[in-house]
Amino acid sequence: MRKIYLFFLLLCMQFFFAQFTENDIKFWVGTGSKKAYFIADFNDNNTPKSYAWGYRFDADNLMAEDMINAIISAEPKMQADIFSGYLFSFSYNHHAPGTDDSWIPWFGPSAENMSNENNGAGYVHLTDGLWFGITYGTDNGQVDIPPSTPVPAYSSQWFTSSQIINWIGTGNNKSLVVIDFGTDNANGSANSFVFGIKYNGSITAEQALQLIKSQASYFNFTSGNNQISNLSLNTFAGNTSGTQNWKLYTGKDLSSWQKKADLSQIQLSNNSWLGLGFGERRPFTPTEANNATLGVASVQKNKFGVYPNPTSDFIHIETSENIKEVNIYSAPGQKVMTSQAATINVKSLNAGVYWVEIKTSNSSTIHRMVKK
Numbered sequence: 001m002r003k004i005y006l007f008f009l010l011l012c013m014q015f016f017f018a019q020f021t022e023n024d025i026k027f028w029v030g031t032g033s034k035k036a037y038f039i040a041d042f043n044d045n046n047t048p049k050s051y052a053w054g055y056r057f058d059a060d061n062l063m064a065e066d067m068i069n070a071i072i073s074a075e076p077k078m079q080a081d082i083f084s085g086y087l088f089s090f091s092y093n094h095h096a097p098g099t100d101d102s103w104i105p106w107f108g109p110s111a112e113n114m115s116n117e118n119n120g121a122g123y124v125h126l127t128d129g130l131w132f133g134i135t136y137g138t139d140n141g142q143v144d145i146p147p148s149t150p151v152p153a154y155s156s157q158w159f160t161s162s163q164i165i166n167w168i169g170t171g172n173n174k175s176l177v178v179i180d181f182g183t184d185n186a187n188g189s190a191n192s193f194v195f196g197i198k199y200n201g202s203i204t205a206e207q208a209l210q211l212i213k214s215q216a217s218y219f220n221f222t223s224g225n226n227q228i229s230n231l232s233l234n235t236f237a238g239n240t241s242g243t244q245n246w247k248l249y250t251g252k253d254l255s256s257w258q259k260k261a262d263l264s265q266i267q268l269s270n271n272s273w274l275g276l277g278f279g280e281r282r283p284f285t286p287t288e289a290n291n292a293t294l295g296v297a298s299v300q301k302n303k304f305g306v307y308p309n310p311t312s313d314f315i316h317i318e319t320s321e322n323i324k325e326v327n328i329y330s331a332p333g334q335k336v337m338t339s340q341a342a343t344i345n346v347k348s349l350n351a352g353v354y355w356v357e358i359k360t361s362n363s364s365t366i367h368r369m370v371k372k
Helices: 002-016 064-074 205-215 296-302
Strands: 028-030 034-041 050-057 078-083 086-092 103-110 113-115 131-136 167-169 173-184 190-199 219-224 227-233 236-239 246-251 258-260 273-278 304-307 314-319 323-330 335-339 343-345 352-360 364-371
Touching: 028 064, 034 064, 050 064, 064 078, 086 103, 086 131, 167 205, 173 205, 173 227, 173 236, 190 205, 205 219, 227 246, 227 273, 304 352, 304 364, 314 323, 314 352
Parallel strands: 028 050, 034 131, 167 190, 173 273
Antiparallel strands: 034 050, 078 086, 103 113, 103 131, 173 190, 219 227, 227 236, 246 258, 246 273, 304 314, 314 343, 323 335, 323 352, 352 364
């Protein structure tokens, strides 16, 4: 009876909740014309607890184990112990299950339609379109639960504190405050912005925002009942109304966001991050906020240009500002090229999507580039 109830519960969830598809995935590894997908559900008390990655490949003899190993190679915050094709341990950021229970493998044609065949990761053959998932433990030790609807995993390498040019405040400790308005600009980049702050000791989330407000005239916020009521950054604004509200997160990088209920739960210390997301998206890859932040779309359109895009051999950086440094990152966030020139030879790069970070004496922006 318990299994029948569980079956109908999962069936209903598929109808009432939006399905997760490959279009939702942000973190891709590998190259090739075929695609497979990996979901890890830690089944713990953290939010989020289930994540998804994408894997591109061409070979016909790959197993799910190969996909997991490729993701681990691209994400230093992930570790796994796979022995004789079976997963014995798996950890990711603050998710570190013990060894009291086991990892259950699942696979199927979609994120919502996977079955447990009791095969280890080393025995599941990768095919184009396959979803492979793992869940830790069972439902009270009685029923194996398939992976819950995941969130798209982010890379811990997509943005680091070393990319901050202008810091606010003084002190020995540093933190980043990422503010994502939940929308994208005309170029497809997130309207997400970051401040770097310095302080001594530890500070609350409210104190961190007050510090920014005191030194950045283009930033403002109000709060009440330990929640953000309204927040604005130049032309961007998010005003709490009905189901649209500011979500709060803490972490050490983009990959490790943990959702928090209210401001009172957040205390920042050295190297910790504060995230604010308007809507459902967790704070995504940001651009450094400054007095010229009119939105990435305006900055890129009026002050910066990366062309041709897509490209097969060269890109040219068009800007009236003095270029300090140009960094090119792969989709998973690995730096693959650095230059100080306005024209850059990218012939050696594999085909795919890259991020071009342009640093000048006044600003830092990130642009999406497609290499043919």
